[in-house]
Amino acid sequence: MEDKKFSILLVEDEENLQEALKLNLELEGFEVSTSGDGAVALKMVAQEYFDLIILDVMLPEVDGITVCETIRLSNNDVPILILSAKTNSADRVLGLKKGADDYLAKPFNLEELLLRVKKLIKKSERISQRQPLENVFTFGENKIDFKASEATNKLNEHIILTKKELMLLKLLIENKNEVVTREKILQSVWGYNVYPTTRTIDNFILNFRKYFESDSRNPRYFHSARGVGYKFTD
Amino acid sequence: MEDKKFSILLVEDEENLQEALKLNLELEGFEVSTSGDGAVALKMVAQEYFDLIILDVMLPEVDGITVCETIRLSNNDVPILILSAKTNSADRVLGLKKGADDYLAKPFNLEELLLRVKKLIKKSERISQRQPLENVFTFGENKIDFKASEATNKLNEHIILTKKELMLLKLLIENKNEVVTREKILQSVWGYNVYPTTRTIDNFILNFRKYFESDSRNPRYFHSARGVGYKFTD
DNA sequence: TCGTATATGCCAAACACATGACACAAATAT
DNA sequence: ATATTTGTGTCATGTGTTTGGCATATACGA
Numbered sequence: 001m002e003d004k005k006f007s008i009l010l011v012e013d014e015e016n017l018q019e020a021l022k023l024n025l026e027l028e029g030f031e032v033s034t035s036g037d038g039a040v041a042l043k044m045v046a047q048e049y050f051d052l053i054i055l056d057v058m059l060p061e062v063d064g065i066t067v068c069e070t071i072r073l074s075n076n077d078v079p080i081l082i083l084s085a086k087t088n089s090a091d092r093v094l095g096l097k098k099g100a101d102d103y104l105a106k107p108f109n110l111e112e113l114l115l116r117v118k119k120l121i122k123k124s125e126r127i128s129q130r131q132p133l134e135n136v137f138t139f140g141e142n143k144i145d146f147k148a149s150e151a152t153n154k155l156n157e158h159i160i161l162t163k164k165e166l167m168l169l170k171l172l173i174e175n176k177n178e179v180v181t182r183e184k185i186l187q188s189v190w191g192y193n194v195y196p197t198t199r200t201i202d203n204f205i206l207n208f209r210k211y212f213e214s215d216s217r218n219p220r221y222f223h224s225a226r227g228v229g230y231k232f233t234d
Numbered sequence: 235m236e237d238k239k240f241s242i243l244l245v246e247d248e249e250n251l252q253e254a255l256k257l258n259l260e261l262e263g264f265e266v267s268t269s270g271d272g273a274v275a276l277k278m279v280a281q282e283y284f285d286l287i288i289l290d291v292m293l294p295e296v297d298g299i300t301v302c303e304t305i306r307l308s309n310n311d312v313p314i315l316i317l318s319a320k321t322n323s324a325d326r327v328l329g330l331k332k333g334a335d336d337y338l339a340k341p342f343n344l345e346e347l348l349l350r351v352k353k354l355i356k357k358s359e360r361i362s363q364r365q366p367l368e369n370v371f372t373f374g375e376n377k378i379d380f381k382a383s384e385a386t387n388k389l390n391e392h393i394i395l396t397k398k399e400l401m402l403l404k405l406l407i408e409n410k411n412e413v414v415t416r417e418k419i420l421q422s423v424w425g426y427n428v429y430p431t432t433r434t435i436d437n438f439i440l441n442f443r444k445y446f447e448s449d450s451r452n453p454r455y456f457h458s459a460r461g462v463g464y465k466f467t468d
Numbered sequence: 469t470c471g472t473a474t475a476t477g478c479c480a481a482a483c484a485c486a487t488g489a490c491a492c493a494a495a496t497a498t
Numbered sequence: 499a500t501a502t503t504t505g506t507g508t509c510a511t512g513t514g515t516t517t518g519g520c521a522t523a524t525a526c527g528a
Contacts, residue, residue, distance in 0.1 A: 077327070090526090147412040149459055162514060163461040200516055202476060209477095216477090226475060226524060396503055434505055436487060443488095450488090460486060460514065 005031040006051040006121050011041040011067065012083070013059055021054070021113075028114060030121075038062030045071055050078055051124040052117060055100075057084040057091070065098050072099035079120040083108070093227045097181055123178075137173055139221060139234040142212045144169060151211065159211050164189060168204050172222070172232035181229040205230055239265040240285040240355050245275040245301065246317070247293055255288070255347075262348060264355075272296030279305055284312055285358040286351065291318040291329070299332050306333035307421035309405060311361050313354040317342070371407055373455060373468040376446045380404060385445065393445050398423060402438050406456070406466035415463040439464055 008025055012018040013036040022032045033050070035041040039061040045053065053071070057064040068080050082100040084091055095103045101123065102116050135147045141154035149166050151159045161169070167189045172180055185201055186194075205224070209216035223231045242259055246252040247270040256266045267284070269275040273295040279287065287305070291298040302314050316334045318326075326337045335357065336350050369381040375388035383400050385393045395403065401423045406414060419435055420428075439458070443450040457465045 145411075148465065149413045149462070163459070164515075196516060197518085198475085199478095199518075202478080203516080205476095206478065224476065398504070430505055431507085432486085433507075436489085437505080439487095440489070458487065 005029065006124070007031045007033065007049070008117070009041065009044060009048075009050045009053045010034045011036075011038065011054065011059065011064065012056045013037065014056075024110060024114070025117070028117075030117075036060070038064065038067045041067055042070055045076070045078070046074075052120050053078055053080045054117070055080060055082050057082060057086070057095075065095060068095070068100050069098045079124050081116060081120055096179055096225075096228050097183065099181075099184075101178060119177075140212070142221075144173075146170060153212055154214065157211075165204060165207065168201075169208065172230060176232045176234060179225040179228050179231045183229075185229060201230075239263060240358070241265045241267065241283070242351070243275065243278060243282075243284040243287045244268045245270070245272065245288065245293065245298070246290040247271065248290075258344060258348070259351065262351075264351075270294070272298065272301045275301055276304060279310065279312070280308075285362075286313050286315065286354050288315045288317065288351070289334075291316060299329060302329070302334050303332045304421070307418050309408065309418070309422045313357050313361070315350060315354055367404065367408055374446070376455075378403060378407075387446055388448065391445075399438060399441065402435075403442065406464065410466045410468060413459045413462050413465045417463075419463060435464075 006029075008030045010018060010021055010025070010032055012021065012034070015036070018034055018036065022034055025032045033044065033048070035044060036059075038059040041053075041055075041059075042062065044050075055064040055067055059067070062070075064082055064084075068082065071078065071080065079101045080099065081102045081104065082095045083104050083106055084095070085106045092103045092105075101120055104113060104116060135145060137144045137146065142151065144151045144161075146166065146169075149161050149163075151161055153159065168185065171185065171188055182198060182201060186196075190196060205222055206216075208222050209219055212221055213219050221232055221234065223233060225231055240263075242264045244252060244255055244259070244266055246255065246268070249270070252268055252270065256268055259266045267278065267282070269278060270293075272293040275287075275289075275293075276296065278284075289298040289301055293301070296304075298316055298318075302316065305312065305314065313335045314333065315336045315338065316329045317338050317340055318329070319340045326339075329337045335354055338347060338350060367380065369379060371378045371380065376385065378385045378395075380400065380403075383395045383397075385395055387393065402419065405419065405422055416432060416435060420430070424430060439456055440450075442456050443453055446455055447453050455466055455468065457467060459465055
């Protein structure tokens with residue numbers, strides 16, 4: 001059965017790099033559209049559906065970060081991968097804060113790019129067609145039952161999860177292996193116009209670590225990403 | 235092999251499309267009922283059994299997403315396929331969140347639609363094979379007879395259950411080990427346009443605990459999930 | 469490399485609020 | 499009309515959530 005090709009929008013102004021990337025992505029079986037300019041890219045995104053957007057930061061007209069921010073503000077969850085010449089982490093943090101799903105510093109290894117592209121495409125698939133989450137999720141010796149709102153850890157302790165705990169767990173696990181920004185957490189667990197102190201989020205993570213980690217000082221599942229948010233890994 | 239035909243409810247207001255789809259589905263051997271309006275569709279669902287419901291999002295009276303949500307809240311697991319003109323993924327996610335089983339963007343390929351329909355029909359078969367609730371349900375030393383609308387507890391007291399008590403018990407037990415939200419309880423026991431205060435639900439739970447729990451302060455069967463609803467466990 | 473600024477880890481205490489519990493009112497059935 | 503069932507109002511209670519403070523860790527500039 002003829003699978004539908006996944007479509008990628010590549011936004012990069014340096015022509016050589018654009019062509020090289022396009023070629024490589026097409027070899028991997030993706031359908032690639034390109035733009036060398038942020039403003040044009042935004043129009044394309046508004047008109048057409050893409051499974052993934054690769055954004056250079058340095059762009060004529062509108063820079064990549066702004067493009068990313070604009071897309072997110074229009075309530076579009078398409079996966080976004082940002083490329084940047086800057087290696088410093090402040091830039092990376094900014095990108096993630098503005099809603100990018102991943103961030104890669106130039107110069108990068110082609111293999112690594114392709115790997116991340118595939119990961120994000122998978123995410124796109126998950127968003128667009130699959131049931132969000134199973135009822136029961138297992139990691140390590142821990143088990144979370146979302147429908148029953150309870151969990152069991154390695155010590156066979158029976159934990160009753162509260163509403164917020166459940167929501168946050170769900171959010172983190174839905175985005176496993178990706179950093180979820182504090183902003184996103186606030187938005188999806190607490191709603192748009194409530195702003196509890198950031199301490200609040202910490203406390204929930206704290207509890208999760210108590211419930212599920214053997215050594216809460218060296219977490220295996222609930223990692224913090226300084227300045228950005230938290231990440232769940234299995 | 236002359237199997238019983240599977241029945242599909244097609245809810246689509248655009249006449250041409252409705253007819254075309256109906257024809258094609260009938261050619262595949264399905265029995266197709268149609269409605270061009272969400273409110274009517276809901277009534278049909280309440281009265282008649284369908285193996286699959288195909289819902290357009292844009293509908294007069296009640297939109298497709300709401301129809302879907304209402305069906306789910308009344309504790310009906312019938313497979314639902316949503317059709318939508320919108321291609322953006324936020325919309326898809328919303329549909330799936332509200333309990334749709336699949337989501338297809340218009341314009342769609344007929345083959346693809348039929349493929350998904352068949353997949354969902356299979357799911358329907360599985361669902362309908364599931365054992366419905368027995369007439370008599372036993373937990374601990376308690377026994378509930380749904381047909382006779384009565385129960386016996388550990389003290390051998392004979393309890394005559396009222397109509398609403400029975401409905402709520404049934405709902406909770408059908409969803410045992412899962413938290414049932416207050417909203418869902420209201421929808422399925424009281425109907426979708428009646429809203430008694432939340433105190434009312436509490437009172438019923440209170441009674442259940444009096445009937446069936448030895449220590450109503452530390453319930454073993456009827457648990458409350460603060461801010462969400464109630465859960466029955468055996 | 470060290471110091472400073474900033475962020476998170478972590479605890480205890482305060483707060484807000486949903487539910488427990490009960491009495492009584494209203495609606496419905498007999 | 500009377501009994502039974504269902505719904506409402508109120509207060510107390512306990513739990514989930516939030517806050518503030520301080521210790522500790524991390525990033526970055528000097």
